[in-house]
Amino acid sequence: MRIAAFGFRSIPPTKGAAGADKFAIELFPRLVARGHSIVAYNRRYPDVFVDVDTYKGVKVKTIRTINKKGFDTLWHSFRSTFDIIFHNTADIIHIQNGGNSIWALPLRLFGKKVFISQDGVDWKRDKWPWYGKLFLRLSAFLTAHLPNEVIFDNVIAKKLFENKFKKSFKFIPFGSEVEQNGETSNILQKLGLKKGEYYLFVGRFIPDKGLHYLIPAFKNSISAKKLVLIGGSPNPSPYEGQMMAMADSQIIFPGYVYGNDTNTLMANAYCYIQPSDVEGLSPVVLTVMGLNVPLIVSDIEENKYAVQDTARMFKKGNIASLTEEINYCETHYPEMIALAQKAQVHALSVFNWEKVTDEHVEVFKNS
Numbered sequence: 001m002r003i004a005a006f007g008f009r010s011i012p013p014t015k016g017a018a019g020a021d022k023f024a025i026e027l028f029p030r031l032v033a034r035g036h037s038i039v040a041y042n043r044r045y046p047d048v049f050v051d052v053d054t055y056k057g058v059k060v061k062t063i064r065t066i067n068k069k070g071f072d073t074l075w076h077s078f079r080s081t082f083d084i085i086f087h088n089t090a091d092i093i094h095i096q097n098g099g100n101s102i103w104a105l106p107l108r109l110f111g112k113k114v115f116i117s118q119d120g121v122d123w124k125r126d127k128w129p130w131y132g133k134l135f136l137r138l139s140a141f142l143t144a145h146l147p148n149e150v151i152f153d154n155v156i157a158k159k160l161f162e163n164k165f166k167k168s169f170k171f172i173p174f175g176s177e178v179e180q181n182g183e184t185s186n187i188l189q190k191l192g193l194k195k196g197e198y199y200l201f202v203g204r205f206i207p208d209k210g211l212h213y214l215i216p217a218f219k220n221s222i223s224a225k226k227l228v229l230i231g232g233s234p235n236p237s238p239y240e241g242q243m244m245a246m247a248d249s250q251i252i253f254p255g256y257v258y259g260n261d262t263n264t265l266m267a268n269a270y271c272y273i274q275p276s277d278v279e280g281l282s283p284v285v286l287t288v289m290g291l292n293v294p295l296i297v298s299d300i301e302e303n304k305y306a307v308q309d310t311a312r313m314f315k316k317g318n319i320a321s322l323t324e325e326i327n328y329c330e331t332h333y334p335e336m337i338a339l340a341q342k343a344q345v346h347a348l349s350v351f352n353w354e355k356v357t358d359e360h361v362e363v364f365k366n367s
Contacts (some may be wrong), residue, residue, distance in 0.1 A: 001364060003031065004089050006041035006080040007073070007096030007117075010050045011060065013258050015232070018204055019119065019174075020096045022283045025055070026175060030357040032057035039089045041080040043072065061089075077103050085110045092364050095147070099139050104146035114147040115364065118157060119280030141165075149367040151360070154281035156301045170363055174283045175353030176290035178263050185264040191228070191254055193268075198226035198252075199326070200269040202262060202284050203276075205233045205240040210275030210298060210317070212239075215246045217275075217322035223330050225270055227251045230262065267291045271329050271336065274303065277316055281306055289347035294336035296325045310343035312336070 005028065008020040028038045042050060042062040052060050063083065065076035077095075081103040084090060092113045095103065104114040143150055144165040151170045152158035158171050188194065199218065203209050211229065218227045227250060233240040244253055257265065266272060266287060271294040274285050279302045286306060288295055295311035297303040303313070312328060314321040329336050 001036045001092050001361075002090045003036055003092045003094060003364070004039040004041065004080075004084050005094040005096070006077055007100050008040075010042040010062075011040055011055050011058065012050060012052070014050050015048045015256050016045075016204075017256070017258065019280065019283045023096065023117070023174060026283075026353050027357060027360065028058045029056035030353065031361070034357065034361060036361070037090075039084075041076070041083070043076045045072070073097065073099060081106060084112070094360075094364075098143040098150075099136055101139050101143040101146055104142070108146065108148075113364070113367070115149050115151060115367070116143055116147045117151045117153065118143060118161070119153050144169075149363055151363060154302050155305060157280065170367075172356055172359045172363070173281050173351050174286050175356045176286035176347035176351040177353060178267075178287060178290060185260045187257065187261040187264050188268060191252060193226065193228065193252075193265075195268040196270045198228045198270060199223070200228050200230070200265055200272050201274070202230040202257075202266070204231055205229075205237065205243055207239055208276060208278040210277055211243045213317060213319050213322055214273055214275040215243060215251065217319045218251070218326060219246075219248070220319070220323045221326040221330070223250075223326055225250070228265065228269075229253050230255075230257045230265065232256055263287070263291070266293060269293055271296060271326075273322075273326075274298065275314075275322060276300065276303070279303060286347055286351050289340075289343040290351070292340050292344040294329060294333075294340045295343060296322070296329065307343060308346060310339050310346055312339070 008024045009016055010021065011024045013021040024040060028040055031038055038058045040058050040060050042060050044062045044064045045067055049062060054060060063076055063079045065072045077100045084093060093107050095116045098116060098118045101116055107114050144161060144167060149170055151172050153173050155171055158169055161169060201214060205211060232255060247253060272288040274282060274297040276298055279300060281302055285297060297307055297311055297313055298316040299313040300316055312325045314325045
C-alpha cells in the first residue's frame with residue numbers, strides 16, 4: 001500500500017512532541033517493515049524542525065507551518081492535503097486528530113481512502129478557547145461521517161461517538177513495549193539523578209495534564225525524593241511559566257527529552273505519576289506499565305481502562321487525594337512493586353505494537 005500520514009508534529013520527535021508523535025514513530029516503521037510505503041508529513045515551525053528525509057524507512061516530507069496555537073495544525077494539514085492531491089503521494093491517507101477531519105472531504109473527492117485516528121474527546125480539553133471547542137465539536141461530526149473509517153485508541157471515546165452518531169467504529173489500542181536498541185544513556189548522570197530516587201512525569205505542560213495538582217501535591221507529601229517533569233508547552237504559555245514558578249529544590253524541569261533517554265528515565269523512576277483531567281489511551285502510561293514501574297494515575301475512565309487494578313488512583317483534580325497516594329507510595333513500596341509487576345504482565349499481553357500494526361493493515365485494506 002501507498003500511505004501518507006499527517007496530524008502529528010514530527011518523526012523523530014522534537015520540541016512539543018506528544019502521544020501522536022509516539023504513535024507515529026512506533027507504527028510507521030513497522031508498516032514499512034511489512035512492505036508498505038509511507039510518506040510522513042513533518043511540521044516545520046519557524047524555530048523548530050527535524051532536518052531528515054527518511055526515518056527507519058519512512059519517507060519524511062517537511063512542510064512549513066506557523067507558531068499560532070491551533071492554527072499551526074490546520075495550516076500544516078491544509079498544505080499536506082494538497083501536496084498529497086497534486087503530487088499523488090499516496091492512495092491511503094492516515095490522519096491523526098479529529099480536528100483535521102475537514103481535510104477528509106477533498107481527499108475523498110480525489111479518490112483517496114481516508115482513515116482518522118481519534119484519541120479522545122478533544123472539545124473537553126481546557127487548553128482550547130470557546131471557539132476552539134466549537135470547531136472541535138463540528139469536527140467530531142465530520143470525523144464521524146467523512147472518512148472511510150475512524151480508529152479509536154480507547155473504548156470510552158469510541159462508545160461516546162457511537163452513542164452520539166449511531167454508528168460503529170474501529171478500536172485499536174496503542175502498544176506498550178519498548179524497543180531495545182542497545183544504546184546506552186547517561187541521562188541520569190546528566191540530570192544528577194539516581195535510580196529509584198525520583199518521581200516522574202512526561203508530557204505537555206498544558207492545563208488538562210494536571211501539573212497544577214501534581215506539583216502542590218508532591219510538595220505537601222512526605223517524600224524527600226525529586227520530582228522530574230519532562231516536557232513543556234508546544235507554544236509559549238503563561239501556564240508553563242506558572243508551573244515553573246512553583247518549583248523548589250526538589251523539583252527538576254529538564255525540558256524536552258526523547259527516545260532512549262526518556263525510556264531510561266521511566267525505567268529508573270521510583271514511581272510515575274499521570275495526573276491528567278483528560279486523556280486518550282495514554283501511550284506514556286502503557287510504556288510505563290510495560291517497563292514494570294509503579295504508577296499513580298487520576299481516576300478518569302481512560303486511565304481506569306488502561307491500568308485496570310494494577311496501579312494506585314487518586315480523585316481527579318484533588319490535590320489532597322494525590323498527596324495521600326504519594327505518601328502511600330512512600331510507605332507501602334513493596335505493594336507498589338507488586339502492582340507494577342502485575343501491570344507489566346497485563347500491558348505486554350494486551351497492548352502490543354506488532355498487533356497494533358497488523359490491525360491497522362487490516363483496516364486499511366478492508367475498509
